Amino acid sequence: MIEVKGISKSFSGIKAVDNLDAVIQEGAVFGLIGTNGAGKSTFLRMVCGVLKPDEGTILVDGKPIFETPESKQKMFYISDEQYFFANANPIDMKRYYERVYPEFDGERFLELLKRFGLQGGRKINTFSKGMKKQLSVILGICANTKYLLCDETFDGLDPVMRQAVKGIFIKEIEERGMTPIVASHNLRELEDICDHVGLLHRGGILLSRDLEDMKLNIHKLQCVWKNPEDIEAIKQQVEVVKVEQRGSLMTITIKGSVDRIEKAVEEKEPLFYELLPLSLEEIFISETEVAGYDIKNIIL
Secondary structure, three states: EEEEEEEEEEEEOOOEEEEEEEEEOOOOOEEEEEEOOOOHHHHHHHHOOOOOEEEEEEEOOOOEOOOOOHHHHOOOOOOOOOOOOOOOOHHHHHHHHHHHHHOHHHHHHHHHHHOOOOOOOOOOHHHOOHHHHHHHHHHHHHHHOOEEEOOOOOOOOOOHHHHHHHHHHHHHHHHHOEEEEEEEEOOHHHOOOOOEEEEEEOEEEEEEHHHHHHHEEEEEEEEEEEOOOHHHHHHOOOOOEEEEEEEEEEEEEEEOOOOHHHHHHHHHOOEEEEEEEOHHHHHHHHHHHOOOHHHHHOOO
């Protein structure tokens, strides 16, 4: 488990991360959402021990990450701008990481290179952006670390490769309990893989929620009432977040369990109603609007 307590980091007087708290559980995919400049990369670099916070503490399995080399060996960081040695090829990088990470699986590395169609002897500086991202992911997976930190890892991958990488992540989680931490500016990119999502804005976390709990607790209700005033009675029984109306059709974002919502609605005998799940983007829009933020101006 990773415990982040009150960390802050500034560069030349500019606060990149400001008094941030977070808990990342083992064996779950933690998604960190935020625009460019929100502090995602700085946060990840502190979590993996590359940067030391100006304030606060980061504990990995109970030990401070920056001061503990064995804790750093539990981390593999895939940066947004990958670094490879000059004129190196994938086999050169394999040899390097075999020295850094004792559990590095060389045989699997060669197998994944072949599966992804990457040539082990070809110089990496001739690879496309997507190919470099694929190589970084393969190196990260084969390092066999407990935690895999990914900064905009899916950016630059085509849809087929994105699904392939997500499939590998899921397999690693199931088979050896790997914990991926995935930072992105794209909500839709993380919706089908994350267990827990945090929204980072201006160096602090606006919102941190378990994704399944969020989906179970908030719904979209579409209905046509016999009496338009019935919505006021509904508001007395459940938490109504937002109401939109087009003609006689009313769309309501509403919090609560399905049973409680259905009971409240059916008591008013509407002409029509149906409960629909919300997308991750719709959930975050609703949650942040309640907190006084307009996510549409924060996340594209």
